[in-house]
Amino acid sequence: MSSGFSRPTLPDLITTIRNDLYARLAVDDELISLRRNDPEVYGRVIAGATHVLLGYLENMAQNILPDQADENWLIRHGNMKRCYRKQPTPAVGYIRFDDVSDGITIPKGQKIRRQLDQCMYTVTETTTSKNSVLSVPIICDEVGKKGNCDDGTKMSLITPVTGLSSICFADSVESGTDIEDLEAFRKRVIDRWYxxxxxxxxxxxxxxxxxxxxxxxxxxxxxxxxxxxxxxxxxxxxxxxxxxxxxxxxxxxxxxxxxxxxxxxxxxxxSPIAKAINFKIMVTPDNPEIRYQIEAELKSFLLREGQPQTTLFRSRISEVISASFGEYAHELIYPDKDIFIEKNQIAVFGGIEWI
The missing domain is CATH 3.30.300 (GMP Synthetase; Chain A, domain 3)
Incomplete structure (x- = not known):
């Protein structure tokens, strides 16, 4: 939201200050025509300094509250409220070896490579096989979502272990997160104010x-x-x-x-129970770009309004489809009635059947 103050441009400041100097010093027309006369020089110098100061004040006005603050200032606002930005974390989990002999040990610090993209992991605890199973705790060497794996993702040992295949599989390698999105952090900081x-x-x-x-x-x-x-x-x-x-x-x-x-x-x-909302739509015109826009709008709508103990009104769903870029006309066949979300549920996108 604008403060209502309009910062003058540098040319406007030069003109205003120069004309004011001319008027107060009663400079005659002959001197005004000289480009390097004293009031002309003073006007440009003072205008330049004023423009910098106004720029600083404008920046301060923007950053003094968290709703418009840039990244560094927003972090500062959050720190003052003990609302810290969530930093990236590495994925953790296990690798497993099936049908192995008992008594085989993998030492702490052993390196593991994900075959898909060469992402590296480290064993966090010395582990010995038992009952023909070897499940080894690992942590990703890099922070972020990149380290998360689907169960069964193929991995391999960097250094061979006697009596053990170099091939292993990911087991619940999860919880890797990227640094918190700036706008999500901004919302948390503002919530802390409220x-x-x-x-x-x-x-x-x-x-x-x-x-x-x-x-x-x-x-x-x-x-x-x-x-x-x-x-x-x-x-x-x-x-x-x-x-x-x-x-x-x-x-x-x-x-x-x-x-x-x-x-x-x-x-x-x-965690809530996911209530999948499926759609059946006939749209005009019908092409991949418009289908993509409608799907994106519906996902955003469910994220906003598919909260516990709320009703997804069919008319609102139709309105969201109409607002999709490129859509001219449509018929919403399903849902054919309003949908209530229970206390322990949230609405999720279940897919679209195109007619």
């Missing part, structure tokens, strides 16, 4: 949960499993699979326990 910590109010639990990597949305329910218990439902912003993994659930509990009231109640952290 919602002052209150020693365990509903909003406190929501803010605490969002401070943990992998969580962007949260809902707090009092007396979720009996009097005094606190239910905390958490999710990410994935339009298809918003559930957080078990490691993140444990991280949330560990993060909140020291912050919650000493006499606090039992905390239950869980």
């Amino acid at each position: 919602y002052t910590p209150q020693s365990g109010a509903d909003q406190d639990y929501i803010q605490w949960a969002k401070e943990v990597h992998g969580v962007t949305r949260a809902w707090c329910y009092r007396h979720w499993m009996g009097t005094g218990s606190v239910g905390l439902m958490v999710a990410n912003n994935d339009p298809v699979n918003p559930a957080v993994d078990s490691t993140t659930i444990q991280n949330i509990k560990k993060h909140i326990e020291p912050l919650a009231p000493v006499a606090g109640a039992m905390l239950i952290v869980f």
Whole structure:
């Protein structure tokens, strides 16, 4: 939102200051025509300095509050409120070797390579096979989502181990996160301004949960499993699979326990049930670009409005389709009625059948 102040341009400042000097010094027309007369030089010098000062003030006006602050200033605002930007974290998990002899040991520090892209991992604990199974804890050498793996992803040992195949497979290698998106961080900082910590109010639990990597949305329910218990439902912003993994659930509990009231109640952290919303649409014109735009708009709509205990109105869905770039006309065949989202659910994108 603009402050209402219009910063003059450098040429405007030069003209204003020069004319003011001419008027106050009663300079005659003959001197005015000289390009290097004293008032002309003074006007340009003073205008240049003024322009820099106004630029600084304009920058300060933009950054004095977090809603328009640039990255460095926003981090500073967050730090002052103890609302820190979430830093990138490495993926952690296991590699497994099946049908191996007992007693084979992989030492801590052994290097593992993901065959798909040569991403490197390190064994974090010396492990010995038992009952024909060898499951070894690892951590990615790089931070970020890059280190996450689907179960069964093929890996290999850098240094061979006697009696053991060099080929192994990823097992629950997850929880790698990138640095927090700037706008998501901005929203958390602004929320901290609005919602002052209150020693365990509903909003406190929501803010605490969002401070943990992998969580962007949260809902707090009092007396979720009996009097005094606190239910905390958490999710990410994935339009298809918003559930957080078990490691993140444990991280949330560990993060909140020291912050919650000493006499606090039992905390239950869980992911919502994904309620898939399927669509059947006939659109005009019909081409891949317009289909892509409609799909993107519907995903964004479900992320905004598919919250627990809300209703997805069919008319709103039709409105979203109409707002898609390139769409001229459409018929929404399904959903054929309004859809209610239960308390423990959030809406996710289930797909589109094009007619």
